[in-house]
Amino acid sequence: MKLYYASGACSLGIHVLLNEVGADYELVKLDMRAGDLQKPEYLAVNPKGKVPAMMLDDGTILTEWPALATYIAATHPQAHLISSDPVIAARTLEAVMYINGTVHLAGFSRVMRPAVFSPNPEEKDAVRMQGKKIFGDGLALVSATLGDQDYLMGDFSVADAALFYVTFWNNAVAKVEAPANINAHYDRMMARPAVQRAMVTEGLA
Ligand SMILES: N[C@@H](CCC(=O)N[C@@H](CS)C(=O)NCC(=O)O)C(=O)O
The missing domain is CATH 1.20.1050.10 (Glutathione S-transferase Yfyf (Class Pi); Chain A, domain 2)
Known part of the structure; x- marks a missing residue:
């Protein structure tokens, strides 16, 4: 799985969660100031032109911070990132x-x-x-x-x-x-x- 992130952006929170659960992931760094988020290569991943985005191993793309956090919690239940209550x-x-x-x-x-x-x-x-x-x-x-x-x-x-x-x-x-x-x-x-x-x-x- 890949995390598309920009240094110090809200993607930092997702990066932390991936580390918390010990996920196996690759990082793809984007430079907001250099306009990377508006480049066609990235818009093909996330047409919203925002980070964070995640690409799962089967090519599925997930976007939106709450959705990514929910996915990480659901796929790593042992980490109890979201209560079962x-x-x-x-x-x-x-x-x-x-x-x-x-x-x-x-x-x-x-x-x-x-x-x-x-x-x-x-x-x-x-x-x-x-x-x-x-x-x-x-x-x-x-x-x-x-x-x-x-x-x-x-x-x-x-x-x-x-x-x-x-x-x-x-x-x-x-x-x-x-x-x-x-x-x-x-x-x-x-x-x-x-x-x-x-x-x-x-x-x-
Ligand atoms: N609703 C999105 C918002 C993401 C967002 O605003 N990301 C900022 C970085 S913190 C971004 O990509 N900004 C680039 C831009 O607006 O051009 C989410 O929750 O993931």
Whole structure:
């Protein structure tokens, strides 16, 4: 199986999950700044022009972070990345969808790509500020879910890899004042061997 990724992008969370389960995978590195995601070779893999994408050994292509995380969890049940309890499983997906859909795509994307949200260059700073607010408010909501637990669902799950990639962005770029338990979760994630390996491989350590 292959993971198509860009260094430090949201694909980092999927890279971490592949390491967590000890999957046998190859990495295909793409350079966003060089326009690799819009090149015909990559659009043939993922016509959406986004990472992450995964190609399974039979050629099946999977896209969308929550779908990839669900696939990895389902194919490596021994890793318990999604609980077998239906309520906890639903809560796990709820957290993933919120982090990916709101904190990342509604919040951080406004900070990084304001022009996608408003074609008016004069609105760039306002869009960025709005994105930072959505991002910070989102982390505050996730903080309430985390509470005093080590991981979002109590035990480590796919939701922690989602929280990890947005907190990695917070520490590297957005720099909003995150709640103490969110920062502690980031430190806890950074100490995991699967995360350390992904960071070194992506040239982020
Ligand atoms: N809904 C997609 C979003 C993926 C996404 O936005 N990926 C970003 C990197 S974090 C990307 O590929 N951006 C390239 C672009 O928008 O040109 C998912 O959850 O996988």
